[in-house]
Amino acid sequence: MATVLVAEDDADIRDLIIFKLEQTGHTVIAVGDGLSALKLAHEQSPEIVLLDVMMPGMSGIDVCRALRQDPVTAGLPIILLTARAQESDVETGLTAGADDYIVKPFSPRVLADRVHSVLARTRA
Amino acid sequence: MNSAQLVSLSIAVLAVAVVLLGLVIITGRALNRHRERRDARLSADVRPLLMELIGGDNDEELSEPLLLLAALDERVWRTLEPSAISMLGKVSGNARVALVRLLEQRGLARTASRDLSGLGAVRRAVAAHVLGLLGHAEAAFPLVRMLSDRNPEVRAAAVRALGQVGAAGAAGPIISSMAGGRVPFQLVAQALIRLGSGARPALVKALSYDDPAQRAVAVEVLGLIGAVETAKVLVRVLAGDASTDVRVRAARALGRLGTPVCLDALLHATGPGHPHAVRVEAAAALGDLGSPRAVPTLQELLADPRYQVAHNAALSLARLGGPATAALTETLTERAGTSAADHAWEALAIQDLQAGHMPRLPASPSR
Numbered sequence: 001m002a003t004v005l006v007a008e009d010d011a012d013i014r015d016l017i018i019f020k021l022e023q024t025g026h027t028v029i030a031v032g033d034g035l036s037a038l039k040l041a042h043e044q045s046p047e048i049v050l051l052d053v054m055m056p057g058m059s060g061i062d063v064c065r066a067l068r069q070d071p072v073t074a075g076l077p078i079i080l081l082t083a084r085a086q087e088s089d090v091e092t093g094l095t096a097g098a099d100d101y102i103v104k105p106f107s108p109r110v111l112a113d114r115v116h117s118v119l120a121r122t123r124a
Numbered sequence: 125m126n127s128a129q130l131v132s133l134s135i136a137v138l139a140v141a142v143v144l145l146g147l148v149i150i151t152g153r154a155l156n157r158h159r160e161r162r163d164a165r166l167s168a169d170v171r172p173l174l175m176e177l178i179g180g181d182n183d184e185e186l187s188e189p190l191l192l193l194a195a196l197d198e199r200v201w202r203t204l205e206p207s208a209i210s211m212l213g214k215v216s217g218n219a220r221v222a223l224v225r226l227l228e229q230r231g232l233a234r235t236a237s238r239d240l241s242g243l244g245a246v247r248r249a250v251a252a253h254v255l256g257l258l259g260h261a262e263a264a265f266p267l268v269r270m271l272s273d274r275n276p277e278v279r280a281a282a283v284r285a286l287g288q289v290g291a292a293g294a295a296g297p298i299i300s301s302m303a304g305g306r307v308p309f310q311l312v313a314q315a316l317i318r319l320g321s322g323a324r325p326a327l328v329k330a331l332s333y334d335d336p337a338q339r340a341v342a343v344e345v346l347g348l349i350g351a352v353e354t355a356k357v358l359v360r361v362l363a364g365d366a367s368t369d370v371r372v373r374a375a376r377a378l379g380r381l382g383t384p385v386c387l388d389a390l391l392h393a394t395g396p397g398h399p400h401a402v403r404v405e406a407a408a409a410l411g412d413l414g415s416p417r418a419v420p421t422l423q424e425l426l427a428d429p430r431y432q433v434a435h436n437a438a439l440s441l442a443r444l445g446g447p448a449t450a451a452l453t454e455t456l457t458e459r460a461g462t463s464a465a466d467h468a469w470e471a472l473a474i475q476d477l478q479a480g481h482m483p484r485l486p487a488s489p490s491r
Contacts, residue, residue, distance in 0.1 A: 012207050013214055019175035107217030108179045 001025040002119055005046035007037035007063065008081065009055045013104075017050065020108040021115065034058030038066055041073050048119055051098075053082040053089050061089065061096050068097035077122040079114060081106070167203035170196060174204060177226060178211060178219040186222050194229040201230060212257040224258055233260045240266050245275035252278065256285025264291035271301040279307050287315030292322025299330045299338050309341055316345040324351050331357060336367035343370055347377025355381050359389040362402070371398075372405045379409025387413055391421050394433070404432045411440025416447050423451040426464040434463065438471035442478075449475065 004021050008014040009032045018028045029044050031037050034055045041049060041063075049067065051060030058066075060080055067073040080093040080101040090101050100118050102111055125133070170193070177189040196204070209232075212223055227233070232254060239251035240263075252270055255263035267289065270282035283301060286294040298315050301307045316323045323345065330342035343361055346354050355378065362374035375393055378386035390413065393406035407425055410418040418440070425437035441448040452475075455468040473483035 010214070012211050015171065015175055016178055016211070016215070016219075019172070020179040023179060105214050105216040105220070108215065108219050109181055109217060 001027070002047035002115075003027045003029065003044065004048050004050060004115065005037060005040055005044065006030040006050045007032070007034060007055060007060065008050070008052040009033060010052070013052075013081075016108055017111065020112050024112045024116070026115070034060065034063040037063050041067055041076065042070075046076070048077045048079070048115060048122075050079050050081060050115070053080055053093065061093050061098075064093060064098050065096045075122075077118045079118055163203040166200045167207070170200055170204055171207070174208060174211075177222050178215055180222060181218065186218075190222065190226055190229070193226050205230070205232075209254060209257065227258060233258055233263070236260075237263060237266060240270060245273075245278050248273065248275070249278045249281040252281035252285045256281070256288035259289055261289060261291070264289055264294055267291070268294050268297045271297055271307070276306070280311055283307050283311050283315045287318035290319060290322075292319050295319050295323035295326035296329070299326060299333075299341060302338055302341060303335060305337070309337060312341050313345055313348075316341070317348055320349055321351065323349070324354065327351070328354055328357060331361060336370055339365065339367065339370045340373050343373040343377050347373070347380040350381065352381050352383055355383045355385050359385055362389050362393055362406075368399045368401050371402045375402060375405040375409045376412075379412035382413045382415075387415050387417060391418060394421060394425055394437075400430055400433070403428075403430070404436055407433050407436035407440060411436075411443040414444060416444065419444065419448050419451050422448070423455060426452075426455050426467045427459070427462065431463075434467045435470075438467035439474070441468075442471035442475040445475075 001024075004026045006014060006017050006021070006028055008017060008030070011032070014030050014032065018030050021028045029040055029046060031040060032055075034051070035058050037049070037051065038058065040046070049063075051063050053060040060082075064078050064080065067076055067078065078098045080090070080098045081104060082089050082093070082101055083104045090103075093101055099122070100114060102114055173189045173193055177186055177193060180186040180189065193201075193204075208223060208227060212220065212227070215223065236251040236254040236258075237260075239247050240255075242248050242251065248270065252267060255267060264286065267282045267286050268291075270278055271286075273279050273282065279301060283298055286298055295316060298307075298312055298319075302309065302312050316327065327342040327346050330338050333339055333342075339361070343358060346358060358374050358377050358381070362371055362378060365371050365374065371393075375390060378390055387410075390406045390409050394403050394410070396403075398406070407422065410422055422437040422441050422444075426434050426441075428434040428437065438452070441452050449472070452468040452472050456465050456472065459465045459468075476483040
């Protein structure tokens with residue numbers, strides 16, 4: 001099990017992700033904006049990061065890029081959460097260094113499985 | 125009473141009115157804050173139950189939170205209902221099924237169906253929106269009726285909802301609702317795309333409608349849903365529709381469908397006998413289609429006197445790669461100093477940039 005950093009500005013989605021990941025045994029640190037996510041990624045040393053693409057201030061893609069450019073966080077596995085209408089952002093996100101992406105609307109179970117498989121892949 | 129007394133009295137009355145208004149505003153705000161705090165408190169107590177329901181994996185895990193939420197006191201439920209409704213559009217799979225079951229048990233579909241005939245436009249639009257989110261199949265017929273609502277927001281909500289409900293039989297009425305610009309093109313197209321192949325018969329029928337906007341939406345959607353069996357019909361539209369806009373969209377649709385018959389029609393549509401806009405789109409669509417058979421025609425088009433035709437032909441060649449790249453390189457060297465070489469140079473540079481490296485070409489031959 002891992003410490004997961006979640007950055008999602010929609011409180012309903014954020015609460016659901018927290019519930020689902022905690023239910024599967026992870027420890028979750030959740031924030032509502034990109035800047036806080038960047039700060040906590042350094043302070044709390046999470047093992048994986050879940051970033052919503054569309055967030056106020058700093059987008060998930062910007063955070064992803066910043067994490068990849070910093071040697072301390074460059075190796076962190078990152079999953080992007082993107083709305084169906086923003087699927088063109090997926091390519092940008094993957095280019096920015098994301099390991100995987102989940103399209104909204106999403107199944108909480110699929111999200112938990114995806115976190116598990118990305119963690120397994122990066123730990124291997 | 126003299127005028128000075130009258131002025132004093134007016135000022136006093138005004139001052140009292142201002143104070144009263146201030147009190148009303150302050151009291152209203154305080155009441156609102158109190159209500160928000162109370163609702164947040166009530167909601168916080170039961171919100172974990174909602175998450176448990178949505179996050180559950182199987183019927184066993186869902187049954188208890190479902191029972192408890194379905195039996196919640198109405199006052200408490202009202203504080204949770206906006207979150208439950210908003211989550212409907214954000215989750216899929218078991219989570220969505222569980223939410224729909226809860227909302228059906230709370231009577232939301234019944235209330236929304238009743239509200240469709242409400243007096244207020246906002247109430248009717250919200251009702252259509254909720255029925256769409258619920259994917260309530262029984263709502264299709266009343267939602268079709270809402271397509272002729274006097275309020276544009278209600279009509280728009282009904283179109284969206286019919287797409288979400290997946291009522292393929294509503295495709296015809298959805299297309300008809302566009303008449304006279306009563307519903308925006310984009311909304312109609314999105315709803316029809318959601319209906320998918322079920323909408324195909326209505327879309328083909330719409331190709332013969334008098335309204336060019338209705339024909340245009342039908343052509344566009346047939347291309348987007350990949351209705352390859354309609355390629356021959358779309359070829360006829362490309363060749364002879366009365367509206368250039370519809371022909372342009374037909375070219376785009378044929379590029380997406382990509383069958384051999386589409387290729388021949390698009391190659392023909394790049395010819396000089398066709399309207400400029402159609403030639404431009406056909407040149408671009410050949411890039412979407414992706415057949416190497418288009419290379420000789422596209423290479424010829426690099427020398428077209430109309431800038432946009434030649435430009436799109438070059439971009440299509442860049443997208444095709446392989447023999448198309450060779451054709452661009454050949455044009456660049458053998459037609460040096462011509463506009464064809466300029467277009468080829470630009471396309472090769474774009475190809476390099478898209479491959480992630482700086483253009484390896486020398487400066488444009490014309491410069």
